[in-house]
Amino acid sequence: MAQASLRQEIREALRQGLERALAATQPALSLPGTSLPPVALEVPREEGFGDFTTNLAFKLASRAGKPPREVAALLAEHFPSDASPYLDRIEVAGAGYLNFYLKPWWLEEALREVLLKGEDYGRQDLGRRRKVNVEFVSANPTGLLHMGNARGAALGDSIAALLAFCGFEVTREYYINDAGYQIERFAASLEARYRQAFGEDVPLPPDGYHGQDLVETVKRFISEHGDRYLHTSPEERREALVSFAIKEKLAAIKESLEKFGVRFDVWFSEQELHASGKVAETIEELKRRGATYEKEGALWFRASAYGAPKDDVLVRANGLPTYFAADIAYHRNKLERGFEWMIDLWGADHHGHVPRLKAALQALGYNPECLTVIIMQLVRLTRGGEAVRMSKRAGEYVTLNDLLAEVGKDAARYFFVWRSADAHLDFDLELAKAQSMENPVYYIQYAHARIASLFRQLAERGGSPPPPEKVDFSFLREPEERRLMYKLALFPEEVEAAALNLAPHRLATYLYDLSSLFHSFYNEHRIIGAGSGLEEARLGLAAATQLVLRQGLKLLGISAPERM
RNA sequence: GUCCCGGUAGCUCAGCGGACAGAGCAGCAGCCUUCUAAGCUGUUGGUCGGGGGUUCGAAUCCCUCCCGGGACGCCA
Numbered sequence: 303m304a305q306a307s308l309r310q311e312i313r314e315a316l317r318q319g320l321e322r323a324l325a326a327t328q329p330a331l332s333l334p335g336t337s338l339p340p341v342a343l344e345v346p347r348e349e350g351f352g353d354f355t356t357n358l359a360f361k362l363a364s365r366a367g368k369p370p371r372e373v374a375a376l377l378a379e380h381f382p383s384d385a386s387p388y389l390d391r392i393e394v395a396g397a398g399y400l401n402f403y404l405k406p407w408w409l410e411e412a413l414r415e416v417l418l419k420g421e422d423y424g425r426q427d428l429g430r431r432r433k434v435n436v437e438f439v440s441a442n443p444t445g446l447l448h449m450g451n452a453r454g455a456a457l458g459d460s461i462a463a464l465l466a467f468c469g470f471e472v473t474r475e476y477y478i479n480d481a482g483y484q485i486e487r488f489a490a491s492l493e494a495r496y497r498q499a500f501g502e503d504v505p506l507p508p509d510g511y512h513g514q515d516l517v518e519t520v521k522r523f524i525s526e527h528g529d530r531y532l533h534t535s536p537e538e539r540r541e542a543l544v545s546f547a548i549k550e551k552l553a554a555i556k557e558s559l560e561k562f563g564v565r566f567d568v569w570f571s572e573q574e575l576h577a578s579g580k581v582a583e584t585i586e587e588l589k590r591r592g593a594t595y596e597k598e599g600a601l602w603f604r605a606s607a608y609g610a611p612k613d614d615v616l617v618r619a620n621g622l623p624t625y626f627a628a629d630i631a632y633h634r635n636k637l638e639r640g641f642e643w644m645i646d647l648w649g650a651d652h653h654g655h656v657p658r659l660k661a662a663l664q665a666l667g668y669n670p671e672c673l674t675v676i677i678m679q680l681v682r683l684t685r686g687g688e689a690v691r692m693s694k695r696a697g698e699y700v701t702l703n704d705l706l707a708e709v710g711k712d713a714a715r716y717f718f719v720w721r722s723a724d725a726h727l728d729f730d731l732e733l734a735k736a737q738s739m740e741n742p743v744y745y746i747q748y749a750h751a752r753i754a755s756l757f758r759q760l761a762e763r764g765g766s767p768p769p770p771e772k773v774d775f776s777f778l779r780e781p782e783e784r785r786l787m788y789k790l791a792l793f794p795e796e797v798e799a800a801a802l803n804l805a806p807h808r809l810a811t812y813l814y815d816l817s818s819l820f821h822s823f824y825n826e827h828r829i830i831g832a833g834s835g836l837e838e839a840r841l842g843l844a845a846a847t848q849l850v851l852r853q854g855l856k857l858l859g860i861s862a863p864e865r866m
Numbered sequence: 867g868u869c870c871c872g873g874u875a876g877c878u879c880a881g882c883g884g885a886c887a888g889a890g891c892a893g894c895a896g897c898c899u900u901c902u903a904a905g906c907u908g909u910u911g912g913u914c915g916g917g918g919g920u921u922c923g924a925a926u927c928c929c930u931c932c933c934g935g936g937a938c939g940c941c942a
Contacts, residue, residue: 360883748902
């Protein structure tokens with residue numbers, strides 16, 4: 303079972319101390335006790351402002367009718383002295399901040415904690431085994447994965463990993479859109495290619511799939527089935543072609559994802575959802591609840607009655623349910639499977655769908671808050687500053703496979719997550735490939751490899767890593783050492799923030815900063831041969847850095863090389 | 867026209883109610899008889915798109931305008 307880190311425990315102790323101080327200060331401030339602001343401790347944004355800080359005094363000042371500094375002084379005065387043995391002193395600073403300074407040796411204990419917990423350092427129990435479903439990629443099985451899918455794959459997988467590390471029970475899920483109009487177009491295109499292969503002059507449907515890949519797929523189909531389907535009914539022909547092609551495309555998608563280090567727990571077929579009757583059942587349920595109406599021969603969902611800007615069609619005039627109807631049934635199904643939280647990653651082009659789906663969940667009696675949709679902005683590939691052009695209509699686009707072949711898995715994974723999902727992403731292929739300091743992935747991996755090299759050197763000299771219980775970390779007095787120790791101590795909180803905000807880019811940034819601190823330390827100070835006591839302490843610091851780097855990279859799906 | 871995302875240093879982006887706005891790259895100036903110089907150090911550079919407002923306090927919240935991207939289908 304995961305437990306909070308030393309720093310997290312101190313934070314909680316100080317937070318409780320602040321609450322007691324607040325209660326004790328109450329008479330002097332004469333505040334209404336019911337609507338107090340939440341007491342929160344933050345990481346100071348600058349070295350020198352202590353180890354924790356709070357702006358509580360600012361929040362209280364106006365209601366107390368006293369200047370923030372005065373409120374802060376009162377809180378400091380009433381702060382219980384037994385709140386935490388690690389607390390050294392409290393200072394009122396700036397316009398009314400309360401800065402908490404810990405006893406310097408807390409960092410030494412924190413460092414020892416990293417080494418003792420090893421791979422479990424940073425693991426926590428925020429999720430309390432709550433079941434979370436993370437649905438991502440979910441690309442049509444009609445082609446290969448493109449850059450948008452790849453970004454979704456990297457983000458979704460890292461979000462899932464972070465949540466799992468924080469104690470959620472996570473299921474990674476891929477929704478296969480193997481039904482509907484798109485699949486019909488796909489089938490029609492395959493059929494045309496099939497007949498073309500036998501010399502018939504059949505044009506591709508105008509809104510069909512023009513990619514050369516279908517010609518190849520049909521070739522393989524023919525080598526298995528020959529011309530047998532030239533003589534069957536079109537329905538039978540299309541059915542055979544499409545099921546063959548989907549199987550093939552899905553296998554290719556799975557293979558790409560595997561190479562990308564992404565593995566799903568559940569592959570959920572839309573087709574099967576229809577076949578199971580769940581879609582029809584859900585439509586009936588919406589009808590029963592009076593959330594539908596008929597117009598122009600179609601059945602509509604009254605989304606506008608639940609806060610969405612527009613209504614949407616559930617059943618077309620031709621009697622077939624829409625993708626929207628299936629998606630509602632799908633999310634209902636997830637809830638029925640016991641998921642308390644559903645996270646979907648969608649491309650920006652689907653954003654308009656969010657309010658309608660939430661409205662539908664509400665109409666079915668669920669709390670729409672149980673669904674979080676992350677909207678990802680577009681990826682723009684650049685090479686040396688110039689945009690890489692592609693045309694999806696002509697079936698020409700850069701695939702995940704192309705990307706992996708060019709820049710490799712590690713760089714690709716890092717580049718997709720190092721910016722927030724909200725930001726349009728400029729993916730510079732040249733930079734991702736560069737084996738130099740400009741490339742953040744190499745920079746981080748290099749820090750890890752350097753440490754590995756250090757321990758190889760040590761072994762060659764007949765030494766071995768010192769046992770953490772025995773090392774005296776008070777030898778570490780240099781600013782580069784203290785800064786590195788502090789950063790390591792922050793890891794659990796960084797993980798927590800990245801997980802709860804569904805923001806892996808925070809972890810990516812953290813790892814970069816951590817590497818930078820390590821390189822500075824390494825460059826400035828000798829480790830092996832530093833002298834008795836100091837050498838062991840520095841080796842411990844290096845080992846702890848390596849552990850955190852490895853763990854952090856693992857959460858992002860990036861390898862931690864032993865040598866480069 | 868409506869909706870969504872963005873507009874922060876020359877470039878790519880963090881920060882998203884609090885202490886003088888940060889990083890990398892690019893530019894400039896330095897550091898290799900020493901554990902990987904795939905590294906490190908110093909330094910230049912900003913009316914946080916414009917204008918209003920809310921607040922003790924705004925890059926951060928609200929309104930409005932401008933610019934870039936996306937979406938507005940009985941496609942998915």
